[in-house]
Amino acid sequence: MRVLCTVSGSLGHVHNIVPLTRALSEAGHQVLFLTTDELAARLAREPGQVMAALANTRQRIEPLLTFMRTGQGMTVDEAQRFKDQAYALASVSTGPHLSAAVRGVLPTMKEFAPDVVLRDGAELAGCLIAEQLGVPHVSAPSGAGNILDPYLVSExxxxxxxELGLPELRDPMSIHRHGRLDCVPARYSFTAHEIPSALVYQQAEPPADQRVLPADIAELPGDRPLVLASVGSELPKAGATIGGGLSLGVADPADTLRALVDAVSTLDCSAVVSTGRLYVDSLQSTESVRVADWVPQPLVLRCADLFITHGGYNGIREALLAGVPMVVLPQFGDQDHNADRVVEFGLGVRLPVATTDPELIAAACRAVLAEPGYTARARHARRRMLALPGIDTAVAWLAALATR
Structure with missing residues (x-):
C-alpha cells in the first residue's frame, strides 16, 4: 500500500502522526510525506520520502497580514472575525494557498499514485488531492482537527x-466521509463538534531514547508528590507574535516558566519543570525543583502525581495513559477547549488562559493534590486507554480502506 501523509502546522502535529507512519513502514507500506518547509527537516528523519510543498504558518495567514499592512484583501468584518478561534482556524485551513498547493504537487501525486491519504486533522490539501485522485482520505489524531468546525470549512x-475543477460537495462532513482516527476512547473524546466516530487505537511506545528515566529525576525522594510541569514544545518557539504584529494572545513564555517554577517551589512536593529548550537565565534548579531543557515526558508521567500542562492534545493523551490528574494552563489554539474538557471529565482543574500568577497556579495544584477523586478518575481513564487496541489495528484498517 502507498500512503500519502499530509502534515502542516506545528511539531505537535508531527508527533501525532509519526507513530502511525512508522507502523505503516514497519508493516511494509510505502509512505510519502507532503509537508511544509518548517517541518520537512523533522520528517526527513522518518521512514519515507518527504516533499515540502504545503503552505507554512506565515503563508496561511498572509491574507490577514496583508489586510493589516494595506487594508486590502478582505473586509473589516472578515478581519474582525479572526478574533474568533473557530473562524480563524477554518479560514487558515481553507485559504487560496490550498488550491495553489494542490496544483503544484498534483503531477508528483499522480506519479506516486497513493492508495490512501492520511492527513493531519486540520490539513485539507490532503482531502482535495484524494478527491482529484479518486482515493479515500482519513484524518489522523490531532488537536487542531478536534476543534475544526466542519460547517465553517464547507463553503x-x-x-x-x-478552482481545481472538482465538483462542489456542499457537505460539511465531506472532510470525514472516509472516517477518522483517534488515540483516546470515545468516553474521553476532545472533539468540539458532532462529527463521525473514530477508529481508536493506542499510540506506539515512545522511541528508545525516551525509555530511560534521567538519573537526577530517579533520585528524587519518594515521600512527597512528584509534579511535572511543561509548556510543551511550541510555546517557547511561538513567542508573542507570528510576525506582522499578529498577536497570539499568549504570555511571554519566559514569564510563564518563571511562574511555574515559583508556584511549584511553594508546594510540599518534588517538581520537574521542562522548559521546552527555552533558555531563561533566572531559572535555577533547587533541592526540590529540577529545571530541565527537555525530559522524556511519557516516562516521567508514569512516576508523577500531578501534571501541570498547557493543554496540548499530545500531553493530555500522555497524561490519560499514565493515569495522572492535571492542572491545565491553556495558551492558544485547541488548549482552551481541552482545558474545559479536562474539567468536564473530572480529571483536573483549569486556570485562566495564559495566566502568570504563581499563587493561582499553586492553589490549583494544592486543590488537585488534596482531592483523591481526581487521581481515582485519572486511573480509571488509564485503564480505558490501556484497553484500546494496538496501533496495528489502525494499520490494518487503513489497508482495508485502501482496497475498498
Whole structure:
C-alpha cells in the first residue's frame, strides 16, 4: 500500500502522526510525506520520502497580514472575525494557498499514485488531492482537527474545489466521509463538534531514547508528590507574535516558566519543570525543583502525581495513559477547549488562559493534590486507554480502506 501523509502546522502535529507512519513502514507500506518547509527537516528523519510543498504558518495567514499592512484583501468584518478561534482556524485551513498547493504537487501525486491519504486533522490539501485522485482520505489524531468546525470549512472548501475543477460537495462532513482516527476512547473524546466516530487505537511506545528515566529525576525522594510541569514544545518557539504584529494572545513564555517554577517551589512536593529548550537565565534548579531543557515526558508521567500542562492534545493523551490528574494552563489554539474538557471529565482543574500568577497556579495544584477523586478518575481513564487496541489495528484498517 502507498500512503500519502499530509502534515502542516506545528511539531505537535508531527508527533501525532509519526507513530502511525512508522507502523505503516514497519508493516511494509510505502509512505510519502507532503509537508511544509518548517517541518520537512523533522520528517526527513522518518521512514519515507518527504516533499515540502504545503503552505507554512506565515503563508496561511498572509491574507490577514496583508489586510493589516494595506487594508486590502478582505473586509473589516472578515478581519474582525479572526478574533474568533473557530473562524480563524477554518479560514487558515481553507485559504487560496490550498488550491495553489494542490496544483503544484498534483503531477508528483499522480506519479506516486497513493492508495490512501492520511492527513493531519486540520490539513485539507490532503482531502482535495484524494478527491482529484479518486482515493479515500482519513484524518489522523490531532488537536487542531478536534476543534475544526466542519460547517465553517464547507463553503470555502467548495470554493477551492471549484478552482481545481472538482465538483462542489456542499457537505460539511465531506472532510470525514472516509472516517477518522483517534488515540483516546470515545468516553474521553476532545472533539468540539458532532462529527463521525473514530477508529481508536493506542499510540506506539515512545522511541528508545525516551525509555530511560534521567538519573537526577530517579533520585528524587519518594515521600512527597512528584509534579511535572511543561509548556510543551511550541510555546517557547511561538513567542508573542507570528510576525506582522499578529498577536497570539499568549504570555511571554519566559514569564510563564518563571511562574511555574515559583508556584511549584511553594508546594510540599518534588517538581520537574521542562522548559521546552527555552533558555531563561533566572531559572535555577533547587533541592526540590529540577529545571530541565527537555525530559522524556511519557516516562516521567508514569512516576508523577500531578501534571501541570498547557493543554496540548499530545500531553493530555500522555497524561490519560499514565493515569495522572492535571492542572491545565491553556495558551492558544485547541488548549482552551481541552482545558474545559479536562474539567468536564473530572480529571483536573483549569486556570485562566495564559495566566502568570504563581499563587493561582499553586492553589490549583494544592486543590488537585488534596482531592483523591481526581487521581481515582485519572486511573480509571488509564485503564480505558490501556484497553484500546494496538496501533496495528489502525494499520490494518487503513489497508482495508485502501482496497475498498
Amino acid at each position: 470555502p472548501l467548495d470554493r477551492r474545489r471549484a
